[in-house]
Amino acid sequence: MTDWRRIDIDAFDPESGRLTAADIAPPYATQVSLAELQPRIAQLRTLASSGDMQAAVALATSDPPYSADAQAKAAYFQAVLETLTQVRQADIAGVVKALQPAQQDVLVKYLYKGMSVPEGQKQGGILLAWFERLTQAAGVRPVTHYINDRNTV
Amino acid sequence: MSSVLSIFKLVKAPVYSHCFSQDKSLLAITCENTCLVYRLPPANSVTSSTTPQLVATLANHDKTVTAVDISVHGRIVTCSQDRNAYVWEPLSDGSYKPTLVLLRINRAATCVSWAPSGYKFAVGSSARIIAVCYYEQENNWWVSKHIKKPIKSTVQCLAWHSNGVVLASGGTDGYLRLFSGFIKGLDSKEAVANSPWGAKFPFGALVREYYHGAYIEDVQWRSAIEKVAFVSHEGSLNVVDSQDQLQSVNAPDGLPFNSLCWVSDAEILCAGFSCHPVLFAADATGAWAFARDLDKAGGAAPAPVANEDLDESEDANSGFGISALRKFKQLDLKGKVSTDAQESAHENTITQLKPYVEEQGRVTAVSASGLDGKVVLYRL
Numbered sequence: 001m002t003d004w005r006r007i008d009i010d011a012f013d014p015e016s017g018r019l020t021a022a023d024i025a026p027p028y029a030t031q032v033s034l035a036e037l038q039p040r041i042a043q044l045r046t047l048a049s050s051g052d053m054q055a056a057v058a059l060a061t062s063d064p065p066y067s068a069d070a071q072a073k074a075a076y077f078q079a080v081l082e083t084l085t086q087v088r089q090a091d092i093a094g095v096v097k098a099l100q101p102a103q104q105d106v107l108v109k110y111l112y113k114g115m116s117v118p119e120g121q122k123q124g125g126i127l128l129a130w131f132e133r134l135t136q137a138a139g140v141r142p143v144t145h146y147i148n149d150r151n152t153v
Numbered sequence: 154m155s156s157v158l159s160i161f162k163l164v165k166a167p168v169y170s171h172c173f174s175q176d177k178s179l180l181a182i183t184c185e186n187t188c189l190v191y192r193l194p195p196a197n198s199v200t201s202s203t204t205p206q207l208v209a210t211l212a213n214h215d216k217t218v219t220a221v222d223i224s225v226h227g228r229i230v231t232c233s234q235d236r237n238a239y240v241w242e243p244l245s246d247g248s249y250k251p252t253l254v255l256l257r258i259n260r261a262a263t264c265v266s267w268a269p270s271g272y273k274f275a276v277g278s279s280a281r282i283i284a285v286c287y288y289e290q291e292n293n294w295w296v297s298k299h300i301k302k303p304i305k306s307t308v309q310c311l312a313w314h315s316n317g318v319v320l321a322s323g324g325t326d327g328y329l330r331l332f333s334g335f336i337k338g339l340d341s342k343e344a345v346a347n348s349p350w351g352a353k354f355p356f357g358a359l360v361r362e363y364y365h366g367a368y369i370e371d372v373q374w375r376s377a378i379e380k381v382a383f384v385s386h387e388g389s390l391n392v393v394d395s396q397d398q399l400q401s402v403n404a405p406d407g408l409p410f411n412s413l414c415w416v417s418d419a420e421i422l423c424a425g426f427s428c429h430p431v432l433f434a435a436d437a438t439g440a441w442a443f444a445r446d447l448d449k450a451g452g453a454a455p456a457p458v459a460n461e462d463l464d465e466s467e468d469a470n471s472g473f474g475i476s477a478l479r480k481f482k483q484l485d486l487k488g489k490v491s492t493d494a495q496e497s498a499h500e501n502t503i504t505q506l507k508p509y510v511e512e513q514g515r516v517t518a519v520s521a522s523g524l525d526g527k528v529v530l531y532r533l
Contacts, residue, residue: 009259023305024326027364101403141388141407148367148387148409150327 026150028067037065037072041079053087057095060084060110061103066151073153078119080110084130085123092133101138108134108142109153156447157498158518158530159201164189169504170220170264171522174227177509180205181229182522183218187211188231188241190249196510196518199530213239213251220264224271230254232262232276238286240295254295256284266311272339275320277308283322285334285356300332300357309369310383315376316344318354321383323369329383329393331360349379349395363393370425371412371505378418384410390423390433392441402433402441414506416533417515420444424503424521430531447531450497501525 010018040059047056060080065072087095099107111134114120114127134142164184171182180191191205216235223229229249232238236258241249256262260279267274273287276297281304284297306326313320313334320334333354335345345351351360367387374381382392388404390413404410410425419435434444501524509530510518522528 013259019306026327026366139407141403144407144409145367145387148385150366 024150026066030067032065032068032072034068034072034075037068037076041076044079044083048083048086053083053091054095054098056083057087057107058099058103061099061106064106064109064151064153066153074117077110077113077117077153081114081120081123084110084114085126089126089129092130093137096130096133096137101141104134104138105142105145105149106153108146109149112146113153156531156533157201158532159199159203160498161191161203161205161528161530162526163191163205163528164526166526167501167504167524168522168526168528169218170222171505171507171520171528172221172223172229173507173509173520174223175225179208179223179227180520180528181211181221181223182528183221183231184526185217186214186233188214188218188221188229190229208247209249211239211241211249211251213253216261219262222265222267222274224267224274225269226271228267228271230265230267230274232256232265234261236260236262236278238262238265238276238284238295252295254286254297256286256297257299258282258284260307263307263309264311266313268313268317268334269315270317270339273317273334273336275311275313275322275334277311277322277324279307281306281308283308283311283320283332285320285336287336287339298336298356300334302357303359303362304328304330310371312372312374312381314350314374316348318345319348319350319360321372321374321381323365323372323383323385325368327364327366327369329363329365329369329372329381329391331362331381333358333360361397363397363399365391370410373413373415375415375418382413382415382421384413384423384425386410388425390421390441392421392435400439400441402443405431405443405446411502411504412506412521414508414516414519416508416519420515422447422506422516422519422533424506426502428499428501428503428523429497430503430506430519430521432533447533448497448499498529498531499523499525499527 060083111127111131166185168182177196182189188211190209192208193205214233214235216233218231218233221231227243229241238254239251241251258278258280262276262278264277276284283300286295286297289296308322308324310323318335320332323329335354335356345354367385369383369385372383380394384390386409388409389401391401393399406427408426410423413423416422421433422430424430429449430447432444435441503521503523505522507520508516509520519531
């Protein structure tokens with residue numbers, strides 16, 4: 001009985017069933033497709049190129065495509081990353097402060113996502129600068145929410 | 154007035170759960186593989202110097218005891234990671250007679266809650282099962298009925314509505330669910346007549362379901378106003394009513410909550426990883442917001458000046474050896490700077506809040522157990 005933690009207690013219980021990723025996926029009513037996201041991505045690029053970074057970041061962190069598939073998420077993330085990297089270092093603090101708490105929660109998701117993919121890692125310094133300003137403005141709340149939220153960007 | 158009424162340093166192990174008896178004369182805590190029962194003076198005579206007397210050790214479990222609850226009749230129920238629950242019947246000599254409950258689960262039991270009647274209780278488990286247990290006269294033991302669907306992960310918390318039928322449960326699948334725990338022969342249909350939560354309550358029926366996302370750590374009813382509140386690991390307090398109006402407020406410091414306690418119809422106390430309770434209040438429109446912190450660490454540091462004045466006068470009287478004394482005192486002061494910051498009564502995460510004193514429908518004192526092995530009484 002020393003290694004009781006290793007006993008397969010479900011071996012003879014067909015009903016038991018283990019927890020799968022599908023079991024804990026958030027229930028989405030509809031799924032957003034890449035085609036539906038294209039106008040938003042275009043809008044994001046327009047705002048960023050016009051220099052209205054506040055509006056661009058606010059748009060990027062509002063109503064993120066949680067229900068989209070991995071490919072659509074990646075395309076949308078690319079646009080968000082471009083926006084984030086275009087903001088001047090000195091402006092980051094102001095932009096972060098002007099965001100709603102819910103938008104700050106979304107922003108931190110994009111920062112972590114960025115740090116987990118090669119495209120984002122190339123911009124690691126910028127993402128860390130965002131992260132620093134964000135935690136200065138909002139404390140650990142966005143991080144706690146990120147860790148606990150099953151909605152991924 | 155300090156918000157801390159009393160600090161009981163009870164054990165050198167985490168206390169995951171505690172419960173007072175109906176008359177507040179007994180306090181049961183979980184401690185490793187046992188449940189310890191302490192005797193206390195009446196609630197109105199408890200002071201900061203009160204020490205609880207250990208009167209019984211309930212030691213039948215062979216794995217960590219996860220939860221304890223005491224019924225209106227004084228029966229103690231404990232559940233444990235050894236997949237068992239015991240009902241402890243108080244005997245006239247102060248000892249307890251254990252009865253094993255047949256939970257029929259293959260994973261740890263995580264939480265337990267007596268129904269208000271004291272004739273049945275619910276046990277939540279990691280086996281995605283809620284076992285509703287009741288006493289069966291003919292077999293002379295506690296049997297259980299299972300609620301399985303549609304629970305997808307560990308059940309973390311359970312709470313009975315005062316009608317004894319609607320059972321709220323929250324878990325790591327991120328859902329708050331309301332089930333019917335109606336047991337034929339124990340419950341009457343009159344109890345749920347005109348209930349705003351539903352029309353029919355067959356056993357195990359899913360009454361309501363709310364998706365929250367994060368682990369739900371605690372759930373509590375305010376039956377009189379038909380509202381249910383729950384706290385989650387993302388550090389939010391959520392209140393929902395029978396019209397499915399759900400409100401959510403974040404913890405002021407962003408740390409996860411473990412427990413909550415209704416203070417009045419418009420006040421809820423929450424506590425968790427920040428080591429001190431936080432009060433939330435609803436305004437006239439029913440919108441919930443952070444109200445204030447209780448016993449927050451790093452607040453007003455005790456003024457060392459008064460002490461020094463006292464010492465100074467002593468020095469003047471003693472007349473000799475002053476310079477040496479002063480030298481040591483200054484050395485002492487160097488170390489004192491960091492320790493001057495006031496610490497909260499709980500030095501670690503608070504695991505459970507329970508109402509302690511209730512006056513005219515408002516809770517005026519609450520008890521809180523923590524991972525630091527303490528039970529702290531807070532005044533509101």
